[in-house]
Amino acid sequence: MVKIKACKLPTRHPRCLADGNxxxxxxxxxxxxxxxxxxxxxxxxxxxxxxxxxxxxxFSEKDLQGCVGIFTASTSGRAMECFELSQDNHSAARKALLVYRVIAGRVHKPLEKFQEMAGQPGFDSLAGKVGQYSNIEELLSDL
Structure with a gap:
């Protein structure tokens, strides 16, 4: 789906055409x-x-800071930092780390106001936090 949409865009994005980013x-x-x-x-x-x-x-879509999607992080440490045991889980619940290959497609990298950028046309994912060297540290993707 991402690769098909990328072929139709006036500006070609090589990563989206090759592997969907x-x-x-x-x-x-x-x-x-x-x-x-x-x-x-x-x-x-x-x-x-x-x-x-x-x-x-x-995955089920979850509300994250006013945006609906799937939250993932670029590092295992950041993913575990963002994870908090909810009050309904008993104290014996353990933490797990799932590793995925995500087809991010075209990623929108807003400077601020994460909520306002959700649902912008032409993008498949939203970067919640962009690192010093343009690494996407946090990513919110549609199902």
């Missing part, structure tokens, strides 16, 4: 079951287990 991204989430312990590979049905929910049903 594929990025390696990280996402911190709660895990409430025994998945991965002692070789366990069975997915649970617990609503509080974010890992199994994503593996079973995929």
């Amino acid at each position: 594929e990025l390696l991204r990280f996402h911190g989430i709660a895990i409430a079951c025994s998945l991965g312990l002692n070789g366990s590979s069975s997915l649970c049905t617990l609503e509080k287990c974010g890992v199994c929910q994503i593996l079973r049903h995929g």
Whole structure:
């Protein structure tokens, strides 16, 4: 889809044409079951287990600072910093780190006011924070 849209744009974006602008991204989430312990590979049905929910049903759109999408970070450390255990998760819940290849497409890099840039036409993703060397540290992508 990203590559098809990129072909039709008046300004060609080489990364979008080649691979859709594929990025390696990280996402911190709660895990409430025994998945991965002692070789366990069975997915649970617990609503509080974010890992199994994503593996079973995929991502769900979440509201993040007035924007709806999927939040990912460029580093594992940043993904874990952004992750907070919610009040509904019991204290025994563990943290997990999911690693993804994300097709970011054309990324809008606003200077400020993250919320105002959501849904801008012509972009597939929104950079929430851009690093010193133009690295996209935080990314909000549509489903």
